[in-house]
Amino acid sequence: MPETGWAGPGGRLSGLGVSQGRAAGPLVRMAGPPSLPAPRPVADPEAEAATAVKALEAVTADLNRRAAAARTGGGGEAAEILEALAMIADDPMLREEAETRARGGADAAHALEAAFNGHRDALAALGGYLAERAADLDDLKHRAVAAALGLPMPGLPDPGHPYVLVAGDLSPADTAGLGPDVLALVTERGGPTSHTAILARARGLPAVVACPAVADVPDGTIVGVDGASGEIALGLTPEQAAEVMERDRAERARLAAATGPGRTADGHPVRLLANIGSAADLRPGAEGVGLFRTEFLFLDRKQPPSPEEQTAAYAEVFERAEGPVIVRTLDAGTDKPLPFLGLPEEPNPALGVRGLRVDRLLPGVLDAQLAAIAEAARATGADVRVMAPMVTTPAEAADFARRARAAGIAQVGVMVEVPAAALRAVQLLREVDFLSIGTNDLAQYTFAADRQHPALADLLDPRQPALLGLIEACAAAGREAGKPVGVCGEAAGDPAVAPLLVGLGVTSLSMAPSCVPLVREALAGLTLEECRELAREALA
Secondary structure, X not given: OOOOOOOEOOEEEEOEEEEOOEEEEEEEEOOOOOOOXXXXXXXXXXXXXXXXXXXXXXXXXXXXXXXXXXXXXXXXXXXXXXXXXXXXXXXXXXXXXXXXXXXXXXXXXXXXXXXXXXXXXXXXXXXXXXXXXXXXHHHHHHHHHHHHOOOOOOOOOOOOOOEEEEEOOOOHHHHHOOOOOEEEEEEOOOOOOOHHHHXXXXXXXXXXXXXXXXXXXXXXXXXXXXXOOOEEEEOOOHHHHHHHHHXXXXXXXXXXXXXXXXXXXXXXXXXXXXXXXXXXXOOOOOOOEEEEEHHHHOOOOOOOOOHHHHHHXXXXXXXXXXXXXXXEOOOOEOOEOOHHHOOOOOOOHHHOOEHHXXXXXXXXXXXXXXXXXXXXXXXXXXXXXXXXXXXXXXXXXXXXXXXXXXXXXOXXXXXXXXXXXXXXHHHHOOXXXXXXXXXXXXXXXXXXXXXXXXXXXXXXXOOOHHHHHHHHHHHHHHHHHOOOEEEOOHHHHOOOOHHHHHHHOOOEEEEOHHHHHHHHHHHHOOOHHHHHHHHHHHHO
């Protein structure tokens, strides 16, 4: 690739860059789903029903095997997503629907197609996050139909050499199963907070989403992918591709060699923390854990985890983490279903019972979790703090703080994810010890824009002045109270945005571990006053 830029002989495409880094190699497209043949006469309905059930069992077993392999390889977050998908494939209602349709005269493949489509339509009708998860059902359907037809399940290509993977979109199962030969990801659809984006960042894999024009690029074309800018160069030579890869390797090595705490050029401290879903996600380099997503430990559970199970899961993280650990209590609800909670479906789950609001229906769940966190903290001697998601009012913050402290947890905070909380930051900080701003949800609720929707990416840009104004208000409240205010949304891991957040007064940034070196360098190149000037310009 030429030194001067990304434009190769074949031109340039643009999408949404969602994971930093550059890579280049031959484009390989993921195969599409199996073709469904015409319906055929059924002589033995019971045999067709049995075939449909065996197909679902095969999908469940395949996903569980891949989850186990991911967990063994250190991919904790990927394993949890795969396990959650396996649980969907193993849903008794889905199995019963497929059996009923087969016994009614449909062949196994068409019975599965109809059963999955019924569930998909129900999710799509709910809108919001659950509508986005309907795509997960499509992926499971294709796998089940292929198994019923005796065909290989659709999945990732294996060309025998490193490649840039291109797909219409990637399911969580596909993204979680990416092997070392995948150099970068490009998808025609997808949003900045999709599973593809989150897992690509966790793995440090360059990724571009929402690039429909890539569908017209022939297989084998050597392309360059810039996961920061979202640019894709077409028609590179093998020598140019090798140069891109060598530069990226050298850049990653250089960044990894720079260690130490986060600081601006003039020494202003900014704690750089990690977002994790389990102990498997821990990596060296961060100054602690700023977001421990505890719901990822229990996504596949149909029965409530016992106090002992919870305590052991938390203790594993506390023992292995370096520095303080901020635990987020279950961010669950109908937008992130945890089957053991048994919550009812809602017409608008993004505005319904989720996060701390689950406590309104099931108060015992929060108290049990707080007790397990406190016990694990005592057993390990770790510096453990706790925060609640989806807090809206000072009264909610006060009640959460009272119960957390009663359980034995000294440092208690809340997340700022809705504008109401940001507007009452001063009052919140009278009740708790710190605030952590979740920019993904705060942007979604501020701009009434679904965070998964690629067509609304401009509204979800963390540099939107209205969003920055809410962050500034929270930081000002923190300064007044003498208490820390951090950011743990995806914006914290963006080296172009992190200095703005510091300039607004944020005291810590929590991100995917792979993002820490880039953000450390970005801050080290600017003084605090320069960060403040960038923030003033962005607000204006």
